[in-house]
Amino acid sequence: MGEMAEARQSGKRRRGKELEAALLEAAWDELVEDGFASLTMESVAARAHTGVAVLYRRWANKGELVLAAIEHFHDTHPVEPPDTGTLRGDLLALLTAFGESRATFVAIVGAASFSGLLTDTGLSPAQVRERFLGDQSPRNDELIYRRADERGEIDLKQIPPAVLAMPFDLVRQDLLLNLEPVGKVRLKSIVDDLFLPLVAR
Numbered sequence: 001m002g003e004m005a006e007a008r009q010s011g012k013r014r015r016g017k018e019l020e021a022a023l024l025e026a027a028w029d030e031l032v033e034d035g036f037a038s039l040t041m042e043s044v045a046a047r048a049h050t051g052v053a054v055l056y057r058r059w060a061n062k063g064e065l066v067l068a069a070i071e072h073f074h075d076t077h078p079v080e081p082p083d084t085g086t087l088r089g090d091l092l093a094l095l096t097a098f099g100e101s102r103a104t105f106v107a108i109v110g111a112a113s114f115s116g117l118l119t120d121t122g123l124s125p126a127q128v129r130e131r132f133l134g135d136q137s138p139r140n141d142e143l144i145y146r147r148a149d150e151r152g153e154i155d156l157k158q159i160p161p162a163v164l165a166m167p168f169d170l171v172r173q174d175l176l177l178n179l180e181p182v183g184k185v186r187l188k189s190i191v192d193d194l195f196l197p198l199v200a201r
Helices: 003-010 018-034 041-047 052-056 062-076 087-121 125-132 137-151 161-178 184-199
Strands: none
Touching: 003 018, 018 052, 018 062, 018 137, 041 052, 041 062, 062 087, 062 137, 087 137, 087 184, 137 161, 161 184
């Protein structure tokens, strides 16, 4: 009924991917504003101006809906790789953008996990971290490392994968612990004191 009423009001009925995106965005907004414990299928349906049956046709329960909403937000808000001309500049820019864009995301996902998302979905904290906090950086850092290799700044064949992942692992750890963007001094220390000495040719 809700979807039909909305269709009469707007003159257009949402379908397929458009409708699903609207539902997932409504679920994310509910999660941000009210938290996982207060979110219900009914509250999401009301925010999306549709009927609750529309949600249940796609997701069996609120845990599945919230997982899909988190994934949708993550996928529609990517961190773009910079191109400053140097590895140091690229890495600082990427880590800064990553930290700023993901601080709220990490806080919301963390709060949802502690409020019952893990219980509802059967996921472990490690599975949540891998699924949602892995982010876009493997592709992005692969790109900036390849550019640095082509410029002769580093020799990718000589650098262990754990070293290449280290700056992003440290930023994720800081985000999980502090739930706020990583400071400039900390980022510069990660890049200048820890990472660059390990990879310099």
